[in-house]
Amino acid sequence: MASAQSVGIRWPNVCGGQAQCGVCAVEVLESDMPLPVPSLREQQMLDRLSVKPRHGGTMRLACQLVVPASARVSKPGVRKPAVS
Template sequence: MDGEVSHRVAVRPSGVELDVLDDEDVFTAAQRLGYRWPTLCGGKGTCRTCFVQVEEGAENCLPVGPLEREGIEALRRPVDGLTRLACRLRVQGPVTVTKRGVRRRVQE
């Protein structure tokens, strides 16, 4: 991670804090850091299970792309930048999101 820029994403209610790199989405960062994030499709943007509610820092989120827009609309939520898919959400500064079920992966 030397020389790479990361941004803090706080996940409520679990209290998890992720350092998300510039070139990765929140879902990928969580996996890299050893967290289990609810998903069915494994981060392909098709199941919409990973969706989050942005509580703070929406201005630090990159814009919603076409696949993410389709997913948010399928959830019957407004495409207002506050409901996002973690597997598509890239950030450029601190963000706080709400997502239940995020937890440390159990070591086998």
């Protein structure tokens, strides 16, 4: 989430990044390095979500995931900022 916000992408969240709403769930499509294991709080929220991976990736919460390298994610409804 922080990576997206740093380049001007408005990222949805309701709980303020506390892994309580699941609104920021993303599908990680690829990563240069293995992703860290989800925390218990993140895993509990992921288990409750009805959204499932659509492209063979792994579901994670953007508010909790700190990607150790570059990664490509999919999030319906999030778009690149308009170029001025």
